Amino acid sequence: MSGVKKMQNxxxxxxxxxxxxxxxxxxxxxxxxxxxxxxxLLSRVLGRETEIAAxxxxxxxxxxxxxxxxxxxxxxxxxxxxxxxxxxxxPEDIGAVSLERAEPRFHARLSCREKTYVYRLWTSTExxxxxRRYTLSCPAPLDEAAMKAAAEALxxxxxxxxxxxxxxxxxxxxxxxxIEFQKEGGELRLVFTGDGFLYNMVRILAGTLLEVxxxxxxxxxxxxxxASKDRAAAGPCAPAKGLFLWEVSY
Amino acid sequence: MSGVKKMQNxxxxxxxxxxxxxxxxxxxxxxxxxxxxxxxLLSRVLGRETEIAAxxxxxxxxxxxxxxxxxxxxxxxxxxxxxxxxxxxxPEDIGAVSLERAEPRFHARLSCREKTYVYRLWTSTExxxxxRRYTLSCPAPLDEAAMKAAAEALxxxxxxxxxxxxxxxxxxxxxxxxIEFQKEGGELRLVFTGDGFLYNMVRILAGTLLEVxxxxxxxxxxxxxxASKDRAAAGPCAPAKGLFLWEVSY
Numbered sequence: 338m339s340g341v342k343k344m345q346n347x348x349x350x351x352x353x354x355x356x357x358x359x360x361x362x363x364x365x366x367x368x369x370x371x372x373x374x375x376x377x378l379l380s381r382v383l384g385r386e387t388e389i390a391a392x393x394x395x396x397x398x399x400x401x402x403x404x405x406x407x408x409x410x411x412x413x414x415x416x417x418x419x420x421x422x423x424x425x426x427x428p429e430d431i432g433a434v435s436l437e438r439a440e441p442r443f444h445a446r447l448s449c450r451e452k453t454y455v456y457r458l459w460t461s462t463e464x465x466x467x468x469r470r471y472t473l474s475c476p477a478p479l480d481e482a483a484m485k486a487a488a489e490a491l492x493x494x495x496x497x498x499x500x501x502x503x504x505x506x507x508x509x510x511x512x513x514x515x516i517e518f519q520k521e522g523g524e525l526r527l528v529f530t531g532d533g534f535l536y537n538m539v540r541i542l543a544g545t546l547l548e549v550x551x552x553x554x555x556x557x558x559x560x561x562x563x564a565s566k567d568r569a570a571a572g573p574c575a576p577a578k579g580l581f582l583w584e585v586s587y
Numbered sequence: 588m589s590g591v592k593k594m595q596n597x598x599x600x601x602x603x604x605x606x607x608x609x610x611x612x613x614x615x616x617x618x619x620x621x622x623x624x625x626x627x628l629l630s631r632v633l634g635r636e637t638e639i640a641a642x643x644x645x646x647x648x649x650x651x652x653x654x655x656x657x658x659x660x661x662x663x664x665x666x667x668x669x670x671x672x673x674x675x676x677x678p679e680d681i682g683a684v685s686l687e688r689a690e691p692r693f694h695a696r697l698s699c700r701e702k703t704y705v706y707r708l709w710t711s712t713e714x715x716x717x718x719r720r721y722t723l724s725c726p727a728p729l730d731e732a733a734m735k736a737a738a739e740a741l742x743x744x745x746x747x748x749x750x751x752x753x754x755x756x757x758x759x760x761x762x763x764x765x766i767e768f769q770k771e772g773g774e775l776r777l778v779f780t781g782d783g784f785l786y787n788m789v790r791i792l793a794g795t796l797l798e799v800x801x802x803x804x805x806x807x808x809x810x811x812x813x814a815s816k817d818r819a820a821a822g823p824c825a826p827a828k829g830l831f832l833w834e835v836s837y
Contacts (some may be wrong), residue, residue, distance in 0.1 A: 354716045400717070424714070432714025464674070464682025466604045467650070467721060 348439040354430040362394040398577030407445040451586040456543040461523030473579035479550035488516035490559035498566035502537035545572030598689040604680040612644040648827030657695040701836040706793040711773030723829035729800035738766035740809035748816035752787035795822030
């Protein structure tokens, strides 16, 4: 019998097109989650059952420009070799960006310091068929000055219960460090950076800012919505397809 | 009986994701061409059988950032109204960019002065799942200096029989005004502008330049390939999915 090998911890960075998936998280018998797919493929490549942790779950239909994961393996091969093998078996809508050895205590979710999500809006009346899976189409004019004023009122450390689709057992206090507006041709990007986001929070923030942009809510109402802690006070949950997990910092 | 209405000529600019289509041109009983789809929808909107002409056919799987079409209709409505109605019925992978009245003699193909095609290459080893339908992945290093030298030898007025997948009954002489190389992050774009392109010509030009980039052909061989008029002398036909009809000039 060979001795028990020492387990090595790995940090894996993925990108994925979430269109066809029911989100990141494995859910009992629900097939077609990204976690389930990744654990199946990674177990095949490593030759043993392997669990994988991500920086956080992404909802059904949400994309990841960068999602960071961690897993352990008794692997003698170099990370480059493992990355090459993994790329050979990945489907075309999941990409392995990088793979490296990680400190023993590194955990993709628990070690995460900050995340950036980007909500992509296609604001031109001209159609863009090539971005149809990756942007929400908003051809009606948006009051961007009002949206920016509302975003400023939401930045900071708040109880975001009003922007969460589930009632929280634990604290709903989170810190949003910044909400930036970036223009790229016909596209407007809402860039949210913070220490953590509640269930559906970015999509409800985007949906609320779009209500402000359309003149159905005003920036002055934001403090009251936060204080209400009432989901019904905020705007709707914007569609998943416009949302990207953009970057994860450690 | 109402009198015969005067026919109005229209110029329609489309964009489309060619992934699911068998190219532009209607072909007998072959379903799922863009022309067939457009004629069906336009006939429905206009309430009468309508034929549509494009600046040229695009192959199966080739995309159009801009494809220009012309058609005639006895239409009293303003182009804006017709554009709105057309947008309501178009599938998500075909977009109507603009619609305007045209001179009686305007014809999308016959009046065309110059076309630009772009062949998009993803040259990074990092995967980009969001461009997988719109770029050809070329992770191996390319000798761009050699590709540029080869491109220079191809620019100008030549008989391009060696770069055509079908034997031409008429002249195979065409003028390529320029082949430009554009870098955008991990993407390399080959931009072909000319007065006309033969069947599969841009894809064979791209395939030949890629052979040069990989060191399997040299720039010095280009004049001989042109002179041979032999399809077998040039490189392979690059996959359709990397090719875009980018712009049509009149």
